Amino acid sequence: MQRRQFLQKTIVSSSLLANPSVFNQNQTAGSELPAWKLPDLHKAIADPVLIRSVELLKTQGQLMVVVTAQDGTKGITQCNERMQNLTSLLKGLVIEHFTGKDARDLPQLIDDSYRLNSNYKYAGMSLWNCIGSVEIAVWDLLGRLSKKPVYQLLGKPLRNQYEVYISDFDRGTDTADVVERLAQKLAATGAKGVKIKVGGRMRNTPEDDRRTRLFVPLVRKKLGSKITIYADANGSYTPEEGIEIGHMLEDNGVAIFEEPCNFEDEEGLRRVNKSLTKLRLAGGEQDTSLYRFERLARTDVYDLLQADIYYNGGILRGLQVAEIARTYGKTIAPHTPKSDPLIAPFWHLAAICPNLYGLQEFVYELNSKPATWYEPAIRVQGGVMQIPNTPGLGINYDEQIWKSAERIV
Known part of the structure; x- marks a missing residue:
């Protein structure tokens, strides 16, 4: 490579490093991802819904996530077949971010389960399947307490x-x-x-x-x-x-x-x-x-x-x-x-x-x-x-x- 060509490539590379947006000029990097506009759960359910426990039970040959509120109301979901190999993640990484918390803050609880305690290092189907199973059971709980189908x-x-x-x-x-x-x-x-x-x-x-x-x-x-x-x-x-x-x-x-x-x-x-x-x-x-x-x-x-x-x-x-x-x-x-x-x-x-x-x-x-x-x-x-x-x-x-x-x- 001739010296002039080398210098030109060096200058271009330096400018790209100084201005990384050049790499992404056709992307939306840095902007917020589109998100679902969720109605305010605090308005839908007036009183706090403290989660007393999150359990993984086995019955009828199926694993079931059971979320119980302080008043004893339960939210339940059957788990998919992946959960049998993910129980250590559910127990060690996810459950603590839901127990003792207000279920009406569900979006924040989901985010905490991913971001806090370096949980994000486990990101992928294994972690998200555990979070998702608890999230779904919490929705069942909130629907039962509000006497509404979840979609409402x-x-x-x-x-x-x-x-x-x-x-x-x-x-x-x-x-x-x-x-x-x-x-x-x-x-x-x-x-x-x-x-x-x-x-x-x-x-x-x-x-x-x-x-x-x-x-x-x-x-x-x-x-x-x-x-x-x-x-x-x-x-x-x-x-x-x-x-x-x-x-x-x-x-x-x-x-x-x-x-x-x-x-x-x-x-x-x-x-x-x-x-x-x-x-x-x-x-x-x-x-x-x-x-x-x-x-x-x-x-x-x-x-x-x-x-x-x-x-x-x-x-x-x-x-x-x-x-x-x-x-x-x-x-x-x-x-x-x-x-x-x-x-x-x-x-x-x-x-x-x-x-x-x-x-x-x-x-x-x-x-x-x-x-x-x-x-x-x-x-x-x-x-x-x-x-x-x-x-x-x-x-x-x-x-x-x-x-x-x-x-x-």
Whole structure:
């Protein structure tokens, strides 16, 4: 390198360091992230709601977070399957930021659980899943005390029901059998769409590829042109493969292509999205950084954000992802592959979210019987899920299940 070239590069580098905004001239770095405008909980509930305890109990084969107020009122949420490996974080990092505090200060309690005591060093799904589980149980508590469904505490209701699609997880069964089973599930529920799996889940073997190319046209042929099809790759493809498969999906009228590439490969996902024009690219279920969600929306990595309400830290952060998406003209459809009490937080987000897109996820098993340890029975009729208008999250548990519950934390 000649001396003049060296000096020019040194001067440019120095100016960039002195003015870091040059790096981010097309970004919103430094500005506040969009946030959900939460009504004042102190006005909604006049008296303090001191949290006496936060417990993790096991009953009916499920882990349950139970938040108890000083007057004995309880807020409850079932935990997802990740919690069994996260109990030390829940006990050691999260619970202390809620016990003895006023539940009406919930946004601050969530923030403290992340920022204080260097908890942020554990940031990611592991920490946010713990925080989110407690947050959701606190919302149930506040709803029960105020005798209102949670969505009435969150904002203005926009809907009392939503249409669903049936989510299928099969990647190994003969394709014809899967399609027949999907047809039976559609007939039983009246659902107007399905989500199928493509690729091999974070890999794409020749057998995976062969199955996908046979499966997708068969689903369209057998289910007909009126059924909406979404496809989830779970990060199976390289960008090049994702583009090729994406075109095949477009040719078969697939409406959403979820996580074609590894969720960390933002540039690869962006390339896929730019190359496809007839469907929406979706993702975000693995993500827990609000700044990353902002970047995913702003830089057109995805058209549709799919934060998981539990993984991402609860209902309020789910609504904040919705606001981030709305800022950039995008929509959301949270990751919710549930048909048990884990679906309850989504009901309340769905009730008030202005940019909820399309059909929403539901899992249905043929010949399944309603559980007897909670009510109401969670079912879809005519392709529609009704959002309960009862206090709290809308799930009531049989009191008998707590008599044999095992305390984990």
